[in-house]
Amino acid sequence: MTASTMQGAGAVCPTPSVERERVLLGHGSGGKLSAALIRDHILPHFTSDVLRELGDAAVVPTAGSELAISTDSFVVNPLEFPGGDIGVLAVHGTINDLAMMGAEPRYITVSFIIEEGLELATLDRIVASMARSAAQAGVAIVAGDTKVVERGKADGLFVTTTGIGMFDGDFRAGPTRARAGDVVIVSGPIGAHGMTIMSTREGLGFEAELVSDTAALHPLVRRLREATAGQVHVMRDPTRGGVASALNEIAAASQVGIELDEESIPVDGPVYAACEILGLDPLYVANEGIFIAMVPDAAADEALEALRSHSLGTRACRIGRVTSANPGTVWLRTAIGGSRVIDMLPGDQLPRIC
Amino acid sequence: MTASTMQGAGAVCPTPSVERERVLLGHGSGGKLSAALIRDHILPHFTSDVLRELGDAAVVPTAGSELAISTDSFVVNPLEFPGGDIGVLAVHGTINDLAMMGAEPRYITVSFIIEEGLELATLDRIVASMARSAAQAGVAIVAGDTKVVERGKADGLFVTTTGIGMFDGDFRAGPTRARAGDVVIVSGPIGAHGMTIMSTREGLGFEAELVSDTAALHPLVRRLREATAGQVHVMRDPTRGGVASALNEIAAASQVGIELDEESIPVDGPVYAACEILGLDPLYVANEGIFIAMVPDAAADEALEALRSHSLGTRACRIGRVTSANPGTVWLRTAIGGSRVIDMLPGDQLPRIC
Numbered sequence: 001m002t003a004s005t006m007q008g009a010g011a012v013c014p015t016p017s018v019e020r021e022r023v024l025l026g027h028g029s030g031g032k033l034s035a036a037l038i039r040d041h042i043l044p045h046f047t048s049d050v051l052r053e054l055g056d057a058a059v060v061p062t063a064g065s066e067l068a069i070s071t072d073s074f075v076v077n078p079l080e081f082p083g084g085d086i087g088v089l090a091v092h093g094t095i096n097d098l099a100m101m102g103a104e105p106r107y108i109t110v111s112f113i114i115e116e117g118l119e120l121a122t123l124d125r126i127v128a129s130m131a132r133s134a135a136q137a138g139v140a141i142v143a144g145d146t147k148v149v150e151r152g153k154a155d156g157l158f159v160t161t162t163g164i165g166m167f168d169g170d171f172r173a174g175p176t177r178a179r180a181g182d183v184v185i186v187s188g189p190i191g192a193h194g195m196t197i198m199s200t201r202e203g204l205g206f207e208a209e210l211v212s213d214t215a216a217l218h219p220l221v222r223r224l225r226e227a228t229a230g231q232v233h234v235m236r237d238p239t240r241g242g243v244a245s246a247l248n249e250i251a252a253a254s255q256v257g258i259e260l261d262e263e264s265i266p267v268d269g270p271v272y273a274a275c276e277i278l279g280l281d282p283l284y285v286a287n288e289g290i291f292i293a294m295v296p297d298a299a300a301d302e303a304l305e306a307l308r309s310h311s312l313g314t315r316a317c318r319i320g321r322v323t324s325a326n327p328g329t330v331w332l333r334t335a336i337g338g339s340r341v342i343d344m345l346p347g348d349q350l351p352r353i354c
Numbered sequence: 355m356t357a358s359t360m361q362g363a364g365a366v367c368p369t370p371s372v373e374r375e376r377v378l379l380g381h382g383s384g385g386k387l388s389a390a391l392i393r394d395h396i397l398p399h400f401t402s403d404v405l406r407e408l409g410d411a412a413v414v415p416t417a418g419s420e421l422a423i424s425t426d427s428f429v430v431n432p433l434e435f436p437g438g439d440i441g442v443l444a445v446h447g448t449i450n451d452l453a454m455m456g457a458e459p460r461y462i463t464v465s466f467i468i469e470e471g472l473e474l475a476t477l478d479r480i481v482a483s484m485a486r487s488a489a490q491a492g493v494a495i496v497a498g499d500t501k502v503v504e505r506g507k508a509d510g511l512f513v514t515t516t517g518i519g520m521f522d523g524d525f526r527a528g529p530t531r532a533r534a535g536d537v538v539i540v541s542g543p544i545g546a547h548g549m550t551i552m553s554t555r556e557g558l559g560f561e562a563e564l565v566s567d568t569a570a571l572h573p574l575v576r577r578l579r580e581a582t583a584g585q586v587h588v589m590r591d592p593t594r595g596g597v598a599s600a601l602n603e604i605a606a607a608s609q610v611g612i613e614l615d616e617e618s619i620p621v622d623g624p625v626y627a628a629c630e631i632l633g634l635d636p637l638y639v640a641n642e643g644i645f646i647a648m649v650p651d652a653a654a655d656e657a658l659e660a661l662r663s664h665s666l667g668t669r670a671c672r673i674g675r676v677t678s679a680n681p682g683t684v685w686l687r688t689a690i691g692g693s694r695v696i697d698m699l700p701g702d703q704l705p706r707i708c
Contacts, residue, residue, distance in 0.1 A: 028706075029594065029595065029705065030593070030596075030599050030640070031638075031699030053528065053530065053607075054603070054607070055454075055455055055528045056451035056454040056590065056591065057423055057424035057451045057452050057454070057455045058422065058424070059420055059422050059423075059455060059457075059521075060420065060421050060423060061419060061420055062416055062420060062421045064416070065416060066414065066416060067414050067415075067416045067421075067518070068411040068413050069411055069413075069414060069463055069496055069516075070410060070411035070412070070497055071463035071464070071497050071498065071514070071516055072499045073465040073466070073514060075501045075503050096410070097411045100410040100411070101413060103411065103413075107423060109423055109424075111425045111426060111514045111516075112427070113467070113512055143423050143425050143516075144425065145426045145427050145514075147428075149429050149705075149706060150705065150706075153508065153509040154507065154509070154512075155507040158467055158512065160425070160427060160465045160514035162423075162465075162516035164421070164423065164518070165411065172413070175407075175408070175409055175410075176407065236410065239384070240382075240384030240388075241383065241384025242384075245385055249389075253407075253408070344385045344386045345386060346387060350383070351379050351503075352503060
């Protein structure tokens with residue numbers, strides 16, 4: 001049954017058939033159409049028993065004495081791209097934020113803001129891929145909401161996800177814990193997500209070669225933590241603003257300097273080529289399937305070995321080190337022997353990338 | 355310091371002064387402008403220590419063996435209205451969803467989707483009022499996100515909040531727990547929020563008399579629970595879709611009939627008048643500061659007394675009862691002695707009301 005068939009007896013005018021396949025403003029009314037949208041397009045995919053109760057709030061079991069909580073809105077344009085879509089990005093992004101704090105992701109809530117006129121088939125595909133990625137990650141989608149706004153008052157679909165994670169033991173990581181002497185590791189090549197979105201949106205012609213790196217990183221984090229007996233100081237997924245912005249935030253939060261070695265930073269050929277065309281620096285390009293780890297020098301080899309032993313981290317490498325000099329600053333030692341400051345960007349290199 | 359002053363040395367062209375007071379697309383980039391937006395316009399209001407750490411996720415203490423989790427997006431138009439704004443609505447709405455399950459609201463996350471061009475003064479007012487309403491309710495705002503989309507791709511501001519609540523003892527309520535013989539109580543007069551929004555938006559001229567009822571209901575719920583020793587079966591805040599939709603959902607979820615007495619349903623004069631003009635039935639109009647409770651007949655007097663002893667519930671009254679006849683159906687006994695089915699609306703009586 002489709003949402004439009006719910007109108008049945010109550011509808012005065014027959015709905016044009018093209019309208020039957022799109023989201024209507026009435027789907028956001030809180031009435032029968034809303035109920036049909038949820039019943040026919042959301043719940044067939046999101047099958048958590050807790051969600052199906054449709055209470056005002058989900059009630060879920062918890063354990064331990066602390067929770068990790070993270071929230072993000074996703075406004076990526078286009079909604080679908082090589083390697084993923086806005087829904088997968090939301091699930092992975094939220095899982096990764098929890099994983100970066102050292103938590104095990106357990107529950108996700110999802111809220112959709114839908115522009116009137118969105119094709120229901122598009123919504124169905126996105127909801128289905130969210131359900132798939134959550135199931136693969138072992139995370140339950142437990143609560144949700146849908147709102148519909150008039151045509152021209154949004155851009156297809158915005159997705160906001162909130163994640164709840166639990167802690168397994170005493171391990172915590174965080175941006176304030178970097179220490180001079182730490183080795184800076186990146187779990188894989190940088191810039192793939194951002195350049196995939198840019199190439200798809202701008203029609204650069206790299207779409208065949210570029211694929212978003214979007215992935216749920218908590219299994220890789222778990223392996224790293226176990227291999228290093230929890231000696232990891234900082235983990236951060238360099239999304240919006242890229243590696244440069246993430247490292248600047250860590251340098252400021254921990255009051256340390258960070259020195260990068262340009263030649264060691266892994267960038268794939270198509271990403272590099274697309275960056276050249278657009279005049280972008282890969283260090284500022286968003287990633288959705290890699291993370292930065294800072295570990296004591298003594299644990300660096302074990303950390304790299306652990307990362308490389310997992311399919312998500314085969315190309316992990318050292319890219320720099322944490323210093324007591326230049327606190328709050330990120331420096332790049334360039335291939336030709338010079339060095340320059342890697343600042344945060346002032347503004348809008350890449351809008352709507354996640 | 356304002357966000358725009360952050361552009362300083364990096365900016366090539368001077369920004370026109372009118373632009374300095376608005377959100378720019380670059381505020382969503384993840385770079386310096388994003389950091390400035392958060393530092394200058396969000397953190398001065400949201401003062402939680404946990405939020406200030408700006409980790410990927412908040413880490414908060416928890417207790418007990420179960421959590422309540424609720425999420426909602428708010429897209430109300432206009433952003434500000436008599437009695438509140440989109441931010442207060444988001445805080446109260448999320449608190450109330452948790453309270454309706456019998457949980458004590460503890461933590462809230464906030465995600466903003468901002469349309470380029472929103473006046474920063476508007477954002478500041480809304481963020482400040484969110485902070486105020488959360489503080490008054492004793493709830494901590496622990497995590498957040500901001501995204502900016504191009505002009506014309508959103509409508510000023512959308513706010514998504516997620517709430518986490520804890521349980522105090524074994525008390526649980528929920529839409530599946532209504533039982534034949536229960537008394538249906540409403541905690542106050544209906545329709546005020548929806549008609550305030552409609553009147554403000556459409557310029558009906560009732561703006562002086564109509565005020566949104568938006569309120570955090572958990573203190574009222576706590577009083578009810580304590581007075582009835584937790585005998586309450588169902589609580590529900592009848593937001594989008596109004597009392598009629600909420601009761602239909604409960605009737606379906608509990609497989610019971612619900613019979614309402616039209617004359618007993620409290621509707622204030624200006625709400626009634628505005629409904630008359632627009633041809634609306636107050637039973638379908640959204641509320642943000644009342645709730646429906648279903649309690650065993652033996653506990654009804656105590657329940658009413660408890661509600662009326664609190665400033666948020668002075669006008670609480672019985673409006674009907676739960677029956678074993680007509681399961682899944684809501685009936686209204688009219689003032690002139692007839693009766694009719696109160697169905698869910700098929701579609702869009704009141705778009706963008708919350």
